[in-house]
Amino acid sequence: MHDQVAARTSGNDSKNMVGPVLKSGDIAEAAIAAVQDDNPAAALIVENHEAYVRIKAEGQCLIRQSTMEHHLGRPFEMAELETVLASFAGQIEATPEYMRFYFDKVF
Template sequence: MDRPVGPVLRMCDEVESVISAIRDDNPESDIEVIDRGSYVRVQAPGRVRVTEASLQRHLGPSFELRSLETMLSSFAGRISTTSDEISWEWTTRREGATR
């Protein structure tokens, strides 16, 4: 896979639901899931996103986006967060960098 990005999730009861939410939010991407036993790497080329709405559809209406942080052991790519979405994106430079 060229330029893989995405979350690395600690293995827990909710991990399959999180993967389903990520698949829902990225219908145009071929999401790859690599199970390493104690963690799962979820990745796609270039950009991956997950929304609070999708997580709530799969995990219940009380699930808050910030709760995903407790499952997140690592990630690949540049992470961006808003009040209703987390995304990981491939980038070679930081915005505003002069070099």
């Protein structure tokens, strides 16, 4: 089974966990850091599956372009996240400024 590399939750997986599944590598690492910055209030779980990491945030998962640049230490266009975005839970909103995962119906 996978292990959790980061967690900010006391409870179990909720039904409203959303977020990306990313190919492992430097962009994924930066995204893990960015998710923690960009979703300060959300419960978070990051699962390590070696080839990929699954990031789960409760309710909504936001990743900002500027936060990615900060953690990567280089210019980063949001579209570049697609090079590692292998799957995701929830719906997606993809803009040049941020990528957002969310549900319409929250339980």
